[in-house]
Amino acid sequence: MLRFLTAGESHGKGLIGIVEGMPSGLKVSKEFIHRELKRRQQGYGRGGRMKIESDEVEFISGIRWGKTLGSPITLLIKNRDWQNWEKALNDDPQFEGSFPPVTKPRPGHADLAGLIKYDHSDIRNVLERSSARETAMRVAIGALAKQLLEEFNINIGSFVTKIGTASLSIDTHNLKEKDLIELLNKADKSPVRCPFEPLENKMMEVIDRAIKTGDSVGGSFIVFATNVPIGLGSYVHWDRKLDSRIAAAMMSIQAIKAVEIGDGVKLADEFGSRVMDEIFYNGKFYRTTNHMGGIEGGMSNGMPIIVKATMKPIPTLRKPLKSVDIITKEPVEAAYERSDICAVPAASIIGEAVIAWCLAQAFLEKFGGDSLGDIKASYDFYNTKRC
């Protein structure tokens, strides 16, 4: 069973991840992980922190001479900003009270519910962990999953389709694997990760407008996976369905408010005859369309997996939002701490990581073995005998 845990506060010493269940013998490139971390930190509209932090991962266990051992892998990402927060977040009680508490909960954040739930009197105790800083570790762990999937030529990518009102309704059901890879390559060169040129400029204008007015924006992005074998996930039980697992994982990314698979909500407008992906055979089963986004009955069907996620606008605003002080109960303006204006491009990279993780998990359930060699043998057998 492939599983992970993460720990760490946004301004604490660092983030830790423990991954268990990776097979032995997988080559791991730290450079690849660093590239993924960098992709997460980029994007037009990010806040000041991205300029301070340049994330790097250290392995504490589970990797020897560039390959996995099969034992738990521990990853560490140090927070470079730690020295400025050493007193504020120290475990030593001598520092208690040396940093002013946060008492003005921000609407749209975990601040108020988290404070009440965990019986805190300083919102910092909540916001440090609820922050999307945690996703740096999820991207590092997703990069391990991507490296496993790449052994089987499964590629994962993403691109942004909407920022605020700047959007494009793109028909993904006709996109072939090479089209998706082309869109990914273009997106990786764009400051907003948008592969469509006129739209890219409009997206940046929307962000500029939000910067000027002390506001923020959200948007949508598509994550895809190519060359996914038929039969990952299962129809036999609700929590084994690949679409439900992907939707839950996507929803777990901070600020994601909607997830669609394939044509998603647009399917409700159509007649069934127009949107079911008909089945053909020429020595192998194939489809000519992909309205279902590569998943039928909770299982991958061999077509590219297409997932769209929608992110709400960033909730911390320079333009004050109404709130209530948790101590005085008086009306106040919500707390403001250095913040992104738009993080949709970054969220698309996190989306890639969580889908990589879901697919790696489902892949190991199907072809599982303790070593990469065992898994390859099982995968080859399945491909030659069944598909």
Ligand SMILES: Cc1cc2nc3c(=O)[nH]c(=O)nc-3n(C[C@H](O)[C@H](O)[C@H](O)COP(=O)(O)O)c2cc1C
């Ligand atoms: C990559 C990324 C960066 C984010 N940056 C910020 C930020 O700078 N300021 C902020 O208020 N929210 C930011 N958010 C959103 C909040 O983390 C999120 O809205 C909050 O934790 C509440 O969770 P919920 O929106 O899922 O309910 C970011 C989210 C992501 C995915």
